[in-house]
Amino acid sequence: MAVVPVELGGRSYEVRIGKDLLRDAARQCAPLLRKSSVPIVTDANVARRWREPVEASFAREGVEPHWLVLDPGEAAKSWENLQRVTDWLLAEQVERGDHVLALGGGVIGDLVGFAAAILKRGCGFIQLPTTLLAQVDSSVGGKTAINTGAGKNLIGAFHQPSLVLADLGALATLPDREMRAGYAEVLKYGVLGDAPFFDWLSAHGVEVLAREEGSLEHAVATSVAAKARIVAEDERETADRRALLNLGHTFGHALEAETGFSDRLLHGEAVALGMVLAARYSARRGEISDADAERVTRAVNAAGLPSEITALGLDCDGRRLAEHMLHDKKMDAGTLPFVLLRAIGDAYVARDVELADITEFLNGELRAD
Template sequence: MTLVNVELGDRAYPVRIESGGLDWAGQMLAPYARDGRIVVVTDRNVLAAQGDRLTAGLNRAGLEPDGIVIAPGEESKDWSHLARLIDDLTARGVGRDDHIVAFGGGMIGDLAGFAASILKRGVGLVQVPTSLLAMVDGAVGGKTAINTTAGKNMVGAFHQPSLVLIDPDCLDSLPVRELRAGYAEIVKYGLISDPDFFAWCEANGPILLAGDQAAREQAIALCVGMKAAIVAEDERDEAGRRALLNLGHSFAHAIEAETGYRLLHGEAVAIGLCLAFRLSAEHGLCPAEDAERVESHLRAVALPTTLDEAGLAADGERLAERIRHDKKAANGKVRLILARGIGQAFVVDDVPLDEIAAFLDRQRQPLDA
């Protein structure tokens, strides 16, 4: 078992990483239950794959889950599903001294977390992530959100959980496509500030995706530790440090929105990481070899690396407009995360939108090629 603390003063909380932890979840969740009942928000896929394990784990400690089941998929992370979830939680009498358990992937963590942040001006939250992406990124740090017609995660709040319980055994039932999508976020941590970890990914990524338990646990623990340190330093993304976690994400969110969330988030992130390094290389900020190395590794694990693989019909101008809405923009310029090399990400606040549009147009395969 690995324990990582997110140090936020009186709002600090532990992230417990333990294979088989779900089978003993009741012992860890008992302090957050009321009268033997705990409200669990999940989706149909997670319920089918892991619901029996969680129920048995809760029952061992005398707890009964009171489940709210959401339709799976990013399309459930919207205003209408949020409203229904709030109504369901209210009908169950959830109060400010209660905790909601978000049991699922990134969509559930975001939706249930945002509901917890606004219901009665804030109720407790426990994150129990079941996807690789949520384990290494979404469940830690307190960001919650829903999507709107303007783009991904446009409405949300910071709402830190009281506990994050990660059981890597949940990954055994995850489809390989979902595993690959989560792996893109693992690679991101190496690209931000740890070139040795990126090299580790190059050597161990294939066995991690193939099911090597030790590799999975090592990667999860390292990523959670890196994110916990960043969140403790810059909880609300005010000092710029936390913005580094958005490497590749401005492009990714635009791609997701433009494709109607047909791509998984991690698939769009993989493309976004390649775009961020290609743009950095074009500007002479990082060696072209580093951009090629990033693309080569992501391609080697069967992740998409180009806009054409996303099946986009939009031109660069339209995608740049999506990026303008996704991130802070002023005077026709936006903030992006670029890189001086692998493990050397940094924030740029003045990238012109027309330059981004032209760059994105150059990434498309010519029709007569």
């Protein structure tokens, strides 16, 4: 098992990465639990696979799990479900010193984490991520949120978990498409700040996607360690350091909005395509070579992820996509920062990007053959 610390002073915690952690969840979580029962929120898909082994784990420790099972999908990150979760936790008599368990992918982690942040002005929570994307990205760092009609993750809070258990065994039953979507976030860490890791993924990415244990653990642990370092330096994204984690996300969120935040384009798929667009736009500005932009495209293609807007079959123009960006939560004083590249492994935050230029660039991408 690999253990990666997230160093935040009195709010530090561990990310534990290995196999069979869910079957050992009760023992792993025991030091944080104060009662003979524990509230667990999950979705129906995860419950079908993991409710029984997690329940058995707590039964062995004499702890009774109480379950709230939600419908799966991005739509779960809603006002309605936030109210449902908080009302349920209040009925469960959760106190500020208690911990709520979030068992599932990024949607469950974001929703439950936000509920924990606002319940009685903040109670504890533990992340049990069951997707690659959640293990390497959304479960670490304390960003929690729900979606609204205006956009993705616009209502939320910073609220750190007390523990993250990333069970690599949970990825064995993850659909291949979800695995590829999570891999986009792994690849992101190489593109934004670790050229040797990018090269390693070019050689071993197939093994990661095939869930080969050694390569998978290395990829997850390296990704988590990269995010932990950034979060420790800039927890609340008040400087540009944590903003680098948004590589691919500004373009990606616009594409998600245009496709209705639906299964038509998964978040990780949008990030992958967003990284390609960020690389190409960086090349357009003369900041990286066309060859490096093409290397990013090849890495995305090699993972079976989308690299061309035209493949999405969108009925819109560049201006419409740029308008989605106006609702981005990173807007500051009327300007929108973009994470761009000086080289593979060297990302930076650009604050001089004109949306008119983005519109022209996207129109070109939408017309590309």
